[in-house]
Amino acid sequence: MTDVLINRRDLSFQLNEVLDTAALCNRERFSEHSPETFEAVIETADRIAREKFAPHNAEADRNEPRFVDGKVEMIPDVKVAFEALAEAGFIAGRHDYEVGGMQLPESIMTACAGFFMAANAGTAGYSFLTTAASNLVRVFGSPQQQEKYLSRMLTGQYSGTMALTEPHAGSSLSDIRTTATPTEAGHYLIRGAKIYISGGEQEITENIVHMVLAKIKGAPAGVKGISLFIVPKYRTDDEGNRLDRNGVALAGLIHKLGYRGTTSTALSFGDDAECHGYLVGEPHQGLRYMFHMMNEARLGVGFGAVAIGYRGYMHSLEYARDRLQGRKPSSKDPASPQVPIIEHTDVRRMLLAQKSYVEGGLALCLYGARLVDDAASHPDAAQRRDAQHLLDLMTPIIKAWPSEYGPKANDLAIQVYGGAGYTREYPVEQCWRDNRLNPIHEGTNGIQAMDLLGRKVWQAEGEGIQLLIKAIQRDLEAASDQRCQQWASSLSETVQQAGQVTQVLAGAMMKEGPDKALANASCYLHLLGHIIVAWMWLRQANVAAKKLADGCGAADEAFYLGKLQAAQYFFHWELPTVAQDIVLLRNQDDTCLQMRDGWF
Template sequence: MSYIAPLKDMLFDIEHLANIHEVAKLPLFEDAGLETAQAVLEECAKLNQDVIAPLNVEGDRNPSSLKDTVVTTTPGFKAAYVQYAEGGWQGLQQPTEFGGQGLPKTIGASCTEMINSANMSFALCPLLSDGAIEALLTAGSDELKATYLEKLVTGQWTGTMNLTEPQAGSDLALVRSRAERQPDGTYKVFGTKIFITYGEHDMAENIVHLVLARVPGAPEGVKGISLFVVPKFLVNADGSLGERNDVFCVSIEHKLGIKASPTAVLQYGDHGGAKGYLVGEENRGLEYMFIMMNSARFAVGMQGIAIAERAYQKAVGYARERVQSRPVDGSVAGSAPIIHHPDIRRMLMTMRAQTEGCRAMATVAAAAYDAAHHHPDAEVRKQNQAFYEFMVPLVKGYSTEMSLDVASLGVQVHGGMGFIEETGAAQYLRDAKILTIYEGTTAIQANDLVGRKTLRDGGQVAKAIAAQIEKTEAELAKLGSAEALAVADRLKAARESFVRVVEFVVGSMKASPNAVFAGSVPYLLMAGRLVAGWQLARSLLVATELAAKGQDVPFMQAKIVTARFFADHVLNGVPATAHSIVEGADSATAMALDAF
């Protein structure tokens, strides 16, 4: 099998780090305890392992193609998508009133990981549908909800997010697409949107585009952007499909990776105007889009974890099989499988520790999301919301940056074979490179971390997290094992460095915004390392306790080794990053612009 879902690790995180028993106390989630999680994850693993994963290589070799505005996806994708939709997977976390299963994100996050490990190009279609669903749930009128939600939730139709235009990428203030109000209350939408994932395809009967555009007389900049639903096929009053709307795919991109996922240029309104429906109020589009984006950003973070997991599994498989050279310690007399060589093990450990660290971080963030949305106590909801919002740029930014390193190490473990496309390791690297770019580049995530998540509250949430980490350090000290003490040391140094940087960010913004923003990505990366390392430290505490009780000792030992490795090899770099941010801010921006 080309992919085996890491159910044991996922369930460990869900049970012991995300505390699913607490999630199951929330209203609506009474049935969503550990047993449900296990049953859902096992079922999800089957579909992804057996049906979706085998299409991954095929998608890379035989990508989506365009002919006369029609996109044909990779053979097998449509049938797999139908199976996915019919299994109810699109609606896993969506409200039951619209045909969803209403499960918590604490469970859903692992399912998102699995489908992306199986086939990232395929998984992008449901990922974008989720964004559209989220936007309609948040701001759609009852009529829009009634018309579109159930079809999207059941996967009968799919959704897209249309933000980017040739001149407007990270800077949505530059969006120029326009929407003109018609007497019947609908709009005519005109413009060109680029980089639209699954903007056109043949896997579902209709596509629901969510489109940013300006109405006449709207304010300049981001405060003049509205959000519209523009379906590929208009929908009749009885819910059946009507005429073809005036939105057409004029080209799809030739990309480094995720080749099976069609990245469309969509032309709106060239034949009189595409019929669109306002979502919420005029000029509040960006606000709604941010809701979609927060959800999508978390999911992209899961993609990073997913591709890292798949790259790790492939590398381990090769390292067990490839025989080359005698181990330096003489433990094998002749040539041995390369997994015996210390450098191969260092690479595999790096891949594994980064993947498990980010998975733990994301699972805990998902549980915070659930509490933020469903806890009966408003104060608890608020705290969890703040924690979750701080985590989103870390899950997105850090998990994707690490996935690049992990996928590159995956190629490296394969040596020369890794460079040959038939091997398959290179595809993960090519696929992963989009993750630090779309749904906001790492720099955009870092801007969010600095601006909305740190400066806005003067660093309070950041410091509250640091205080929680300090408690974990105390628990490690109390446990007192050699591993726990070593991890506590590294965690303390990293946490102190983090607080130092938070204070630098808050204290320097007014006088030296360039200095703060030159350090924004390093700040994000150090925060990601800290939180991932912290969650692995928590794993160590749990694993030590369970191992002492004799529960699955080899697994628990592996968790302990992984936490220690992360502390010794990843977390220990945090103080130097803090130094770069604080003392290195000047040299990062000192070069004269014309000297580059």
């Protein structure tokens, strides 16, 4: 079994040759870093992921966490891996030196996260949830809350969760019923039930800091009445030392299809004992705060989907090179030796499709991470604002596109293995099961589509989409070799058509309201997703073509030719599939809108 999680040559190409990540070292925030320190951090992540995460990936899946005597039991390897990751500084990596962080750019932290996700998404989940929750405390928490919780979360002494969903409301956050009643002591009493809370219970860390959405009595109805609370599993003294148990209890573990290493929990608040919650920031601003975390989480989900897709691709590539079976159609001589299945064109198709999805997805997620960096630390204020607009627009795509195409890649990985892929003796079926969560959590892809077409496209007077078109335009113009120019021309035409469709939808939205205009939002998400990933492939192809033209060694030549071939795959086999989206959107096809319950 290959131990390659993500091809380091590819990652280096994307970070250094396509994105010029080294340039970040010129910014004040990263001035103590260098390309060498970046590379050392990546090497550390890759090593810990291979040594501490990958080895128990299958075992954690086979022995999922169990609820025994009110506690969650799981295999000990999870805690060991979590602590290795925390000890190496990966939870705190993004944060300021003064709180114990490494002031690493998002670009590098994202790359590192990829290795943990590819190695063992279930175990990696605990640290990513902690990172996300810690960011929330850092940005919106009071100095006292930061004092009590943040530093302990950054070292992995405490972990974090995000507790939004309730059984009766699912994605509809405006309908949550968990209540918060103020007390004279300053804390709130929390009562209610949450479901699908990942990492909601475990014995890995000393304490768990739940970030909980609840409504203060008398608050406005709907999303405008939601507040955010810190609800620790154990209360603490003012210094943050752990005291007695708080009234948040594990109501049950949820048994999942995959991603089994991460506990998924039903939690009850204030049922058997008082549950203390501590208001974060202002009352009724909870959803806005939570979306800070949610947007980060959405980027993380997309990248997790890429990473698991990538891992499956690495496995199936190795298998296809090793496994001998059959002959080419033109050489049926049964006395001739069998060939490695990678020699069969249809197997190459399945590998090339995977390559185009996962390397395209990696490019997309790293581009997104760079936007996070630029929005936070670009020296030019206008560039910071532009990066934020573009990031806002692209967030639903970075969440949804990889979570569609990562699982597709895993599906193809199984198919490359054939019968072996369907057995639990080989690793790809677990990739496929684990990855199936990604189109669902942190907002289903249907919700991402509504967010994109119902909100993001029109935000700031369409600034995001204008910036996107300009950014694509720059890379269209940079296409120098003949193949790249051809692809640039296909992409340019598709972008124009997408622009026209967007105009049509804007008109429809104004005239007829959102129901009809948003009816085929999923097509719009697919259209923009494919345009953006095609653009990512053009960017990679532009670089590869230039390097080939400049001349390079044999290994690099093969690598760059592979990039060009995968780009060709995307432009010939994938980008044209949006023609169908364009027709449906342009016609405002009402097939689904007009369907009636009684007709099913």
